[in-house]
Amino acid sequence: MALSNLSTYQDNLLLILRAQPIPSTVSLLKSCKKSSKTTERCTALIESLMCYEEGRNSLISEDGGVLAVVEVLESGSAQSREHAVGALLTMCQSDRAKYREPILREGVIPGLLELTVQGTVKSRTKAQTLLRLLRDTPYPRSELEPDTLENIVSNLISQIDCEEQSGKAKEMLAEMVQVSMEQSLRHLQQRALVCTPADLSVPSCVSKITSK
Template sequence: MGQEGEEEVEVAVAEEEEAAMKETKDEESWNQKKQSLIVEISSKLIHGDLDAKIQAARDIRKLVRRPSSSSSSASSSSSSSSSSSSSVKTRSKLGAAGVIQPLVLMLVSHNPDARESSLLALLNLAARNERNKVKIVTEGAIPHLVELLKFQNSSLRELATAAILTLSTAASNKPTIAASGAASLLVQILSSGSVQGRVDAVTALHNLSTCKENTIPIVDARAVPPLISLLKECKKYSKFAEKTTALLEILSYSEEGRAEISKSNGGILTLVETVEDGSLLSTEHAVGALLSLCQSCRDKYRELILKEGAIPGLLQLTVEGTAEARERARTLLDLLRDSPQEKRLASSVLERIVYDIATRVDGADKAVETAKRLLQDMVQRSMEHSMRRIQHRASSCTPSTIPST
């Protein structure tokens, strides 16, 4: 490299160093300004009049969302990471500055702008910040949010739904939310809310259903029809379908829930379709719900399940599902195989179904071998099941009722 080339490299390095120094100074300057803004916002929320509080709540949203001044000069990926990290720190500093309590108090204001601005500010403070989520609940936000769920104002109601969803992701908040009566109001939103409101309600209910401290179910049978309707409309392999089927499986554990599933328009069919087309998790929940139905009363439910064409999907699940889903599918197939309708299924038809599944799983070149293995497994399980039934009948007989040989 010649002298001219070396000088060009030195100039480029010097320019990079100068840009880096300017970026650092800009960042320091913005951080100082941001700290001043945090103090100002906190002061307005604690000491200001209602108009000042509303403006301060709006300023929180702007401050949290505003990227650092240096991010515009960085690459897109590093810019996004820097902005996200900056937002996390800003949320933490705002929470530490004492803004949460006055925002919670604004939720009960008679001024709609005050309620909306405080809701949006709390949502922004809670996003990706566990400490703020816990503090919002500790400061008594949940009863106020439950009241907002009852409002006719759909905007406030669905902002409250989003807030409960966000807060319910923190494990320590779940018992408080579950005990608040929010779940029954979220169930109402499943039927009457906007698309986003219904999605948020399902996700919040799913979060609450994982709370081990709950002594009673979060959802009751009233949730079945809207959940079935939502499952029909969504993609069966989506995360939303996984949450919906999880709730339906929980509901299938009660007699009221099972009755609602069976009489809902397309209820059993929708679960069968999810077994065929769902993700690993949604198929596991869907087959769990169907199994719960059949185990509770085979005479009542197995014909309904067979009528919806469940056999192919269940056979496929015994090969492709999770370990739990495979076991559930095999158990359900055993229960369905006892029905007169299933016995009328010609062996050639069953073999063709199994062969088609084997082709999709292992390809045409290995389909015969896979199909043979599947059929052998089905026969073996059927024999074992029959033997268990014979042994059970024999052990339950008294000496006087055992036929003489």
Template sequence: MGEGENAEIETEIETETESETSSASASSTWNLAKHTHIIHLSEKLANGNLSSKIEAAREIRRMVRKSSSSSSSSSKTRAKLAAAGVIQPLVFMLSSSNIDARHSSLLALLNLAARNERNKVKIVAEGAMPPLVELLKIQNSSSIRELAAAAILTLSAAAPNKPIIAASGATPLLVQILKSGSVQGKVDAVTALHNLSSSTENSIELLDASAVFPLINLLKECKKYSKFAEKATAILEILSNSEEGRTAITVADGGILTLVETVEDGSLVSTEHAVGTLLSLCLSCRDKYRELILKEGAIPGLLRLTVDGTAEAQDRARVLLDLLRDSPPEKRLTSSVLEKIVYDIAERVDGVDKAAETAKQLLQDMVQRSMEHSMKCIQHRAASCTPSVISYT
């Protein structure tokens, strides 16, 4: 290799090194400028007048949104803003008598909380829940009320926040949004209620039976296999554990029918919750609920579920089928009708070639479980009798 070629290579190396140094210098300058800007915003929030605080809150939202094109940059921006102390003054602004201050701080906090667990926890720890609950009560501004619901949804995703939010009095107000909010507001309210109820030991005490009617109406309108339906049916299953909840499901227009339709058309998750709800009704009082469930044509969907549901859904469906079959003779399905239903289900699941075998197995399983159930009833009655009452003749 000649000296000229060596010189060219050295020149290229020098050029690349200069470019890297220039890029690092520019990045350092940009980071310093951004850090200075964040400190300036924090100072404006802490010491500025109301107009300056509103402007700073809006700039924080813009800054986070602008950095969202890069997940790493977005995460760093949220962390640096929180470290600069912007969260506490933004939470204070939620209680301002100025609607613009509340609105701008709410949007800033929403953006700071998104995809950042630490910020979620810090926002609640700084006392955000009382003012957020007050914002949920506002009737003359649906936009800020639903923004507050969105904020509670975001904050409820962090496990440490859930007991605090559950105790804040937010849940009845979220139910109100279920009844009268926009489509997005209703979706946010259902998701927030699901977050809270699915992680609370006393979830039945958290929820009110008044949530049943709007949940049933929303379940009617949505796709039964959607994530929304999964959350709605999960809440309904919890509500079915109380007498008030069960009564509301029965009284709701199309309540049981909607659950039966979800068993037929839902995802693995929503069918599991829907059959769990129906089973809860029937276990509480078979005489009261069995005929109502049979009337809505639940048998085919339940039979299908015994084959292709989750393990939990299969067990629930089998138990419910046993309860539904244990009815007065004049109200039972005839054997031929039951066999035809089972065969149709088996044919759809396993095809024509294996349908007969699958149907036979399903019927044998149902008969076996029915016999086991009857034997347990006999043993229970025998155990409850005193020796003097049992007849040996």
């Protein structure tokens, strides 16, 4: 896809936008396999174009445009998913009030939850940031209710109207919490196995005393 290659150069993006590539790119995205290289190039192009209001407006106005990106986020290759979440994050960061609802409407939460557990390092970071932007309030909560990812997602789940999407999101949240607990346990076990010089000094002193 020639436009994808051209979009890697910032100076070309405005020229590409003049050609109004979003409709044809979305159409191609809908028809090709989500794990294909074509999908990867399409989502890379869309992510680049989301830096411009014209590109964002074009995606929103295109029938099924945001949904096509969400579907890649759910079932694309690792690189495609990274581009997809990047595109949605750029949109939400540019104007949260304008793009939050259109993104939520397409059932993005389950895919974002999965990315926080199974995505690349960049995907996980972007997914967590987007989840924070998508919640009901963008501001940190009080100390009594910590601003944890689980709380943010629980807040989002409570706003999902579709029972199927809500159920899937809850399953993903449970899996995410389980993985987080397992990682914390492994970390504690590793720390328990590490013996520092300070730890060694006590038994060393004891052995010297007993030897006397």
